[in-house]
Amino acid sequence: DGGITQSPKYLFRKEGQNVTLSCEQNLNHDAMYWYRQDPGQGLRLIYYSQIVNDFQKGDIAEGYSVSREKKESFPLTVTSAQKNPTAFYLCASSQGFTVNTEAFFGQGTRLTVV
Amino acid sequence: QKEVEQNSGPLSVPEGAIASLNCTYSDRVSQSFFWYRQYSGKSPELIMSIYSNGDKEDGRFTAQLNKASQYVSLLIRDSQPSDSATYLCAVNILTGGGNKLTFGTGTQLKVEL
Numbered sequence: 531d532g533g534i535t536q537s538p539k540y541l542f543r544k545e546g547q548n549v550t551l552s553c554e555q556n557l558n559h560d561a562m563y564w565y566r567q568d569p570g571q572g573l574r575l576i577y578y579s580q581i582v583n584d585f586q587k588g589d590i591a592e593g594y595s596v597s598r599e600k601k602e603s604f605p606l607t608v609t610s611a612q613k614n615p616t617a618f619y620l621c622a623s624s625q626g627f628t629v630n631t632e633a634f635f636g637q638g639t640r641l642t643v644v
Numbered sequence: 645q646k647e648v649e650q651n652s653g654p655l656s657v658p659e660g661a662i663a664s665l666n667c668t669y670s671d672r673v674s675q676s677f678f679w680y681r682q683y684s685g686k687s688p689e690l691i692m693s694i695y696s697n698g699d700k701e702d703g704r705f706t707a708q709l710n711k712a713s714q715y716v717s718l719l720i721r722d723s724q725p726s727d728s729a730t731y732l733c734a735v736n737i738l739t740g741g742g743n744k745l746t747f748g749t750g751t752q753l754k755v756e757l
Contacts, residue, residue: 561743572650572732572749573688580742588744620687626743632678633734633745635687 533557536621536636543615543643551606551639553621561626562604563633566590567618579604580626608641616643647671648735650748658756663720665751667733670714677709677716678734681727682750688732692718723755 534555543549553562561580565573575588579598593612598604604623608615618640624633649668657663665679676695680688694700694707694716706719716735720727730750737744 563745565747573747575744575746578742578744584741586739586741586744589746622745624743624745631676631736631743632690632693634690638687 534621534623534634534636536619536639538639539637541639541641543641545643546610548610549608549615549641551608551619551621551641553604553606553636555602555604555623555636557623557634558601559623559625560601561624561631561633562598563622563624564588564594564596564604564606565620565622567620573620576606615641617641646748647746648733648748650731650733650751652749653752654754655751656754656756657723659723659725661723663723663727663753663755665718665720665731665733665753667716667718667748668714669716669733669735671735671737672711672714674711674714674735674737676736677707678736678745679705679707679716679718680732680734680747682730682732684729720753723753725755725757728753728755 537552563578564576577596579585595607620638621636622633624631679692682688692707694709700707704721708717730752732750733748
């Protein structure tokens with residue numbers, strides 16, 4: 531089945547630890563995105579990537595890092611510098627290289643820092 | 645000014661009525677527009693996309709775009725209880741780094757029996 535897979539679905543980490551969220555897609559999409567959603571809030575863009583080995587900061591990149599070594603993978607690391615990391619993290623992908631492309635989401639990872 | 649603005653609601657409509665959801669955006673170079681539906685605890689799912697001025701219909705859904713007024717809306721006809729969800733407006737801008745897809749905060753819709 532084609533789609534976007536995020537793992538794990540739930541993640542618990544101690545304060546001060548780095549944690550990496552996985553996002554894999556087999557849709558052959560060029561563009562990939564990471565968003566953060568807090569309760570009752572919309573989606574805020576963390577990072578986005580159009581092609582392999584290139585990515586751009588979104589609106590709330592501080593405390594996060596990404597890599598794009600393969601077209602199908604776009605992992606997000608939540609570092610200890612992120613002051614309030616507990617949130618719902620969503621990964622999306624789209625064909626890219628033209629604006630008239632629709633983005634599709636994975637099932638999300640719910641991160642809780644204890 | 646936020647890049648994409650929506651009324652947070654909740655918007656309550658009776659079953660069978662038309663629900664009207666609105667969205668404004670600030671960047672005039674915005675080029676494509678999307679509506680997503682998000683049920684509580686789930687990820688957003690795409691329900692409509694629109695790229696040019698005017699109306700676009702798909703079943704019970706109609707998206708309307710007015711680039712001069714920087715306004716996009718979603719109409720849901722014959723609203724059903726299963727339409728109760730948060731509706732997110734998204735705007736795509738082509739930047740030097742690629743497509744930047746920005747979302748509004750969402751409007752919560754409640755369809756009452």
